[in-house]
Amino acid sequence: MCQVSVLCDSTSKPSPLDGWKSGRIVKRASGWYLCLCIDTQPQSIPVDGTGAIGIDPGFLHLLTLSTGEKIPHPHELRTTAHRLAQAQRGTRRHLTARLQERLANQRKDRNHKLSRRLVAGHQTLAWSKDNDKALARMFGKSVASAGHAQLRGMLAYKCTASGRQFLEVPSKNSTKTCAACGSLSGPTGYAGLSVRQWTCADCGSAHDRDVNAAMNTLMAGVGITLEHRRKAVPGIPWL
Numbered sequence: 320m321c322q323v324s325v326l327c328d329s330t331s332k333p334s335p336l337d338g339w340k341s342g343r344i345v346k347r348a349s350g351w352y353l354c355l356c357i358d359t360q361p362q363s364i365p366v367d368g369t370g371a372i373g374i375d376p377g378f379l380h381l382l383t384l385s386t387g388e389k390i391p392h393p394h395e396l397r398t399t400a401h402r403l404a405q406a407q408r409g410t411r412r413h414l415t416a417r418l419q420e421r422l423a424n425q426r427k428d429r430n431h432k433l434s435r436r437l438v439a440g441h442q443t444l445a446w447s448k449d450n451d452k453a454l455a456r457m458f459g460k461s462v463a464s465a466g467h468a469q470l471r472g473m474l475a476y477k478c479t480a481s482g483r484q485f486l487e488v489p490s491k492n493s494t495k496t497c498a499a500c501g502s503l504s505g506p507t508g509y510a511g512l513s514v515r516q517w518t519c520a521d522c523g524s525a526h527d528r529d530v531n532a533a534m535n536t537l538m539a540g541v542g543i544t545l546e547h548r549r550k551a552v553p554g555i556p557w558l
């Protein structure tokens with residue numbers, strides 16, 4: 320690692336690199352790169368929409384939104400797993416490092432695009448906060464591949480830079496609570512993990528497991544009780 324110094328012409332036009340403070344050369348598996356540290360303000364993301372949305376991260380689908388939209392999991396690791404395993408078995412360290420770097424880049428790229436779309440389209444975002452370390456122990460590679468922690472971080476700083484509200488809501492009971500009547504009649508525990516659709520035993524409402532959790536996350540995030548939700552929450556599709 321070494322510091323880089325560059326002579327600048329003070330008479331030239333302003334450029335995005337005018338605020339750069341320092342730089343360093345880093346070595347990645349794919350080659351050498353010059354990283355510049357630039358002193359600048361993050362740009363606000365233009366507003367496409369308003370309203371509030373609940374977000375439930377998962378592994379069957381990457382994200383489920385309270386609008387009912389399900390964002391599929393790209394499973395970058397799954398598509399590269401065979402080549403990665405071959406490289407690791409053959410002790411081809413450089414190829415292994417290249418594949419792992421590509422996976423990380425793909426994950427970062429889709430998380431940037433997805434977080435930008437969500438922040439642009441909503442004024443308030445409520446994120447269902449799971450215990451990532453506990454989930455990693457349970458599901459292993461799926462958690463690392465999903466990159467939910469990275470996505471949550473991107474949403475948080477983009478919301479701050481763009482004047483949006485980002486709320487982290489504990490996920491406790493978000494799955495087993497019926498979003499229609501509030502009874503705790505939904506699936507729970509390991510045995511309930513395979514239950515994707517269920518019907519509330521108290522009010523008879525039919526639920527998609529993840530959409531129901533995203534709705535509960537939204538209502539808990541914006542502080543809406545079951546009694547008052549019909550008056551106050553814009554963007555919930557069943558209203």
Ligand SMILES: [Zn+2]
Nearest residue numbers: 497500519522
């Ligand atoms: Zn119910």
